[in-house]
Amino acid sequence: MTYRYFLLPLAIALVGSATAATPATPERRAADLVARMSLAEKVAQLQSAAPALPRLGIPAYEWWNEGLHGAARAGYATVFPQAIGLAATWDPDLLRRVGDAVSREARARFDAIGAGRDHGRYEGLTIWSPNVNIFRDPRWGRGQETYGEDPYLTGRLAVGFVEGIQGPDPAHPRAIATPKHFAVHSGPEAGRHGFDIDVSPHDLEATFLPAFRAAVTEGHAGSVMCAYNALHGTPVCADAALLGGILRKDWGFRGYVVSDCDAIDDMTKFHYYRPDNAGSSAAAIAAGTDLDCGFAYADLAEALRRGDVAESVLDTSLVRLFAARYRLGEIGAPAVKPKPVDTKAHSALSLRAALESMVLLKNEHGTLPLRGTPRIAVIGPNADTVETLEANYHATPRAPVTPLLGLRARFGTERVSYAQGSPVAGGVPVPIPETALRTDHGSDAGTGLAGSYFANTRFDGKPLATRVDRTVDFDWDHVTPAGLPDGRYAVRWTGTLVPPGPGDYTLAVHVERCFDCAGHDPVRLFVDGKPVIDDKGDDKDVQATLHFDDARAHDLRLDYVHSGEDQGVRLQWLPPAEAQLAEAERTVAAADIAVAFVGLSPDVEGEELHVDVPGFDGGDRTDIGLPAAQQALLERATAGGKPLVVVLMSGSAVALNWAQAHASAIVAAWYPGEDGGTAIAQILAGDYNPAGRLPVTFYRSVLDLPPFASYQMKGRTYRYFKGTPLYPFGHGLSYTSFAYTDARVSAKTVDAGQTVTASVTVRNSGPRAGDEVVQAYVSYPATDTLAPVRNLVGIQRVHLVAGESRTVSFPLDPRRLSSVDASGKRAVVAGNYSLFIGGGQPGDAPGQRVDFAIDGRQALPR
Template identity: 60%
Template sequence: MRDNAPAVPRLGIPAYQWWNEGLHGLARNGYATVFPQATGLAASWNPDLLHQVGETISAEARAGFARIDPAQGYPRYAGLTLWSPNINILRDPRWGRGQETYGEDPFLTSRLGVAFVRGLQGDDPQHPRTIATPKHFAAHSGPEPGRDSFDVAPSAHDLEDTYLPAFRAAVAEGGAGSVMCAYNALAGIPACANADLLQRHLREDWGFSGYVVSDCDAVGNMTQFHHYTQDAAEASARAVLAGNDLNCGSAYLHLADAVRRGLLPQADLDRSLQRLLAARIRLGMYEPAPARPVDTQATRTLALDAARESLVLLKNARNTLPLRAGARIAAVGPTADLLEVLQANYHGTARDPVTPWAGLRQRFGADKVHYAQGASLAANVPIAIPSTALRTPDGQPGLKGEYFDNAELAGNPARVRVDRTVNFDFNRVAPAPGIRADRYGVRWTGRLQPPAPGRYRFNVRVDRCFDCSGHDRVDLYLDGRLLYDGTQNAEAMTVDFQDTQPHELRLELRHSGEDEGITLEWLAPPQAQLDEALAAAREADAIVAFVGLSPNLEGEALQVEVAGFNGGDRTSLDLPAAQETLLKTVAATGKPLVVVLLSGSAVALNWAQQHADAILVAWYPGEAGGQAVADVLAGAYNPAGRLPMTFYRSADDLPPMADYRMQGRTYRYFNGKPLYPFGHGLSYTRFGYDGMRLSQAQLKAGEPLTVSVEVRNLGDRDGDEVVQAYLTPPASPLAPRHALAGFRRVHLKAGESRRVEIELSPRALSTVDAQGRRAVRAGRYTLSIGGGQPGFADVHNATFAIEGEQALPR
């Protein structure tokens, strides 16, 4: 009943590690197809795509599982029980883990979540491909600091209206075989001991028959942080009695003590155990299965399709985009060539990742693209040293990499190559062909070419395994002097260069543990970086500025002490000042400026909205993200993504982050003027709507409603349109301004028209009262349909009336 379940030899049950991840690709177990991060997938507004992504993840999980010898036991991240998707509501864009969600809307999250769960599990509940685990149940969306003891007390209305619908859909419609309970307490009771959540809602109301797993150490946190129980035995007993079957952590080591003390009847223990063993049997864990390939051409194509569909064009003044063929491009900005902004968090290892800079070179020609890093991500945040500052011993951009089949760097290297930068994810993979993944050495040599005199600070970031013993040895030498061996502080790694003469560089990695990757970083003088970007911009026909954030700044419980950030969350929605300065500097050349935002959530691009010529949101776009961005900038793909969240002008427009009331949050309850509204997105073509029809103008409560409309592509390019239907209910103090009730993504050739039909279920037509009771209620409603929200897009409206009232199941 623990995630690291030991073998039971007398019963022929092998050891099994329940913990595996599949948020946007199979994670942390070597090479896998890396899709866009969840917010990017949500921006596609395409449930069919989410289903295909889920199918791919389950196939790659099966392939990894088949490679394991059961007699040796299954290690972490190699199993068939996937702790995904994250269907918490992104109620506040400052939450660092918002990137893992499908955005701010319960309806959109529900539809995408159901599709993803079905993709992961397949169509046969008795023989699922994998088991999906929607998380974190419930009302869990920051702040990250204090999450282990946070007590959430949403109103009955907000709980039913916002926080529970996606979980209900994932279970009742998607058939999810597992659910993860959250760290936080709900109205004073920790979620993993909350019978109202785990029994009444989950099992009684929604008919859930699977198992519940705790978030890691959440059961132990009941004692340590919530002070809800006296010790681990009591915490374990309360969790099992409430319906939590599996413990990620060590608290359930005290279950036997809980039974002996009379805190837990053995029958309750047996019930949880039966659920867990039944799940393993349904998965066919004891039946041999053939190993299949992962990261195939088909899955790489799907990753590219997903990245393309996720891209959102926010602005395109004077048809700046697409860029003309043959244009000279200045590619500037800190997110142009970083692996981490492709892969985001909870990721697998991409075999052939394409950064935006690489994608532009492939699409427009290497001689047409001049790159300059231009800025760091934020003040005092080191960033990977770019290839423009590195030279191999024979003068090529980058460093000479020598790869050894031993950790001592002994003998001749097994492979020698040129590495453009040192920015690698080696998690459970060999760094080069013919070398073992668990023991190797790498030596990088060459010269560092500082762009200007000044003070430089160096850093070696090693992605450490968080629960293993022993870490990799790393040594960095500059001009023969040891600069870093894992013990030096920032001051010791600071160097003052008097000129721009090259300096000898050597970096050595000795891998003998489970550490996961390495990046050679610097903090360069800001003016030196700006001057490089300005020089590139002056020689270009157009500037493409890649700005944004990084999963090292926004994410889960990070140790980040930087202005604008707090423990993985953000305190400001603004683009970091260094990047804003970069935009203003290159814009002063008068050249067309295209801003490409790479981030997990919304960023307040106020200056860019006023001054840039075009803005494209790329999210964290996955392994093929750079190619997808280049395809859109070149016009080879017509963008059609839509925002799954509101882009606010400032964090000052929002209530305090710790306030879980929905008033003033998300498009449904925000009364201010957003920078970009939920559902917004442009295209290289134009769409028109006509002939809106309702199946009936008056219906009885409990009947569905069908709306149809003629959609025409009015331009000369093929493209996708996302048809959005919003319901405005009768006015009441708790009613949303309007709410998404249906949507369809459709492809139309130039000049083509199609009648698009959307059915609104009784649940989509329902509202929630102050007591949390959901019902279809009498009154006059307005339905709006078009390419965006009413008030922000041209929509067609129709009114209809509902007679009577029908309560809906919780």
């Protein structure tokens, strides 16, 4: 669908004259509108929560919307795998389809309210995604939001996603994509608001800018978000050389720039760039930051009064912003019939993306796929939690399938047993599992708790709905459960808590607190009739530690009142380690094979989290190994000699050194989205042949890494790391095998500036159909001392049935063959080059090498 709203005569009449034959351009309409605005109106429109201008026929519009891996934070929508999982597909066309689905769902939400009406946060068509920062260090908690560590792969995936978000008609985008955070931004989280990065000209051009360049010059992104950090003392949102020079002049960007949220305020408070927000705002808008996510631009009126900035500078930004709104059809467009948000087709696409994202890291003696009808012991803290499906920046899935539920559906409930086994990390509560919850004391008590759902906040009268909830682990962001009417409601869960053994138990109620909203939801927890938690919505009393002498059942009641704008509730615990380990050991002993779901969670890695436990720091990590509690679980699970399959669920690399040595098989499943449990089950059963590849290097230890705060790329990522990784970038196994022959290039010697076409024949030499991710890596002349060890320059994901062959070609244009000198200049240089084409990096996967030479030198534009 296209949105040719700007052709409407009525809309044209509202904002300026035009002939019927020559309608006004969005820029002309925007300029006419801005010319009729007062200074106060202009200042208000430069902030992300732009108010309505009734006298000019302009509705209120909140620019902030999220779509990293689904139309987020505004109710039910399709939840795709987290961005790092999408990156593991190595499939730009899939990213294009995912972006298309995300923007269609955002457009459906927008249409449900109607064009020309006020749109609040997360209801608009300006989507602040994708995150194309380079995941330079696995300790960064927000690395999960990126497409990995490689500039070329990130760029290819970013172009696909941006094109999907915006649609095929640049004059009438379905939505506007916003690559972020421009530029050189990847932690640490703790100091991000005032961090000044000293990056070399070489690393800036060779590593940190290429993906943004691709998103702008090839994907034609309509917006870019500037980051919190500074470069060489200048906050990037006020960096005219970056925004006006590189972005607009060198790359030809014609869209608008939005700040990261409160980044302009940070310039005053943390960077000390200007003494007040009037000065910081003047500097930012003059440099090219058109829109402030925040309120600092409210002081632009004072900046004008002082002469810090000219009103014409404000007008330039306003024209960019209103031109974007006109292109989107957000102003003056007719109402259209809204379409469904989370469709079956999009759900099927989410499952497909999850399947493509799975990376088989190890498969000793053909342990996978599982054969016959084994008795499976499912263990681990990530086996049955919604949050490890969703990751961060997520929508609300309508029917999430956890790994436990997926395995039960595929192999049969009677063949699958379960024990949680451990928390994600010591001191971090996890949802109380179904194995510890009963509906009552009787011998026929059901698993879970009885939930009574009231259409009021006083628990008055008869509940509108009753049901049994296996666990209390709910994402209710902008949705109402159990058919309750929209608005305020209350839920009471009753039953019993059955601890797995004696010891001290910390019980916790976690409420997903909304940001910057009116009111929070209170909760009360009773054990054996006594109140143990009474949180009035201020998070001051959300944990209690109790001692249980044995494993008998205890009465449990949880009252949750949705009187504010919070987004869900989880009933959690931290049980004694020995009780959980013993329960897991018993469960494994009664099974044929153990499948352990371990890794990380959005509770410990993410954006500026309040986490301070061993191995973690404010959303980042200080240790890349598997947390000790989970390591103990894996070791206990193998004590009886049963085969162990490890499924890693995380947003980043985890050093699975012990598992690599002792587990029978390992699968990286990332945070796999709403149907992740189904995808995992299909991989383990062999219904789908895994072909995902690692978008990041898995190091063995933090000792392999430079200091986290250093942005020097030497020693980082596969391009500059000279050690031996646990699993290299690009690694991934299959249930079949592939062979490569007949690698060649179009010419053995070419002049600098010419395109070299490389090709290879790949054959499925194994017993079953599968995908192969064909990768091309170039190695540079020995005289180029700053060049990476090798550099990815081509990817193609191909499907081959058993015995099938296909010739795969890679046109290597000058930019793909270029390198960067110490001053940041990019050029194709003379010398002998080597190209490896295969299923991974040289030495890790089958493939072939071919050599060629380049004569002369060709400088390339930035």
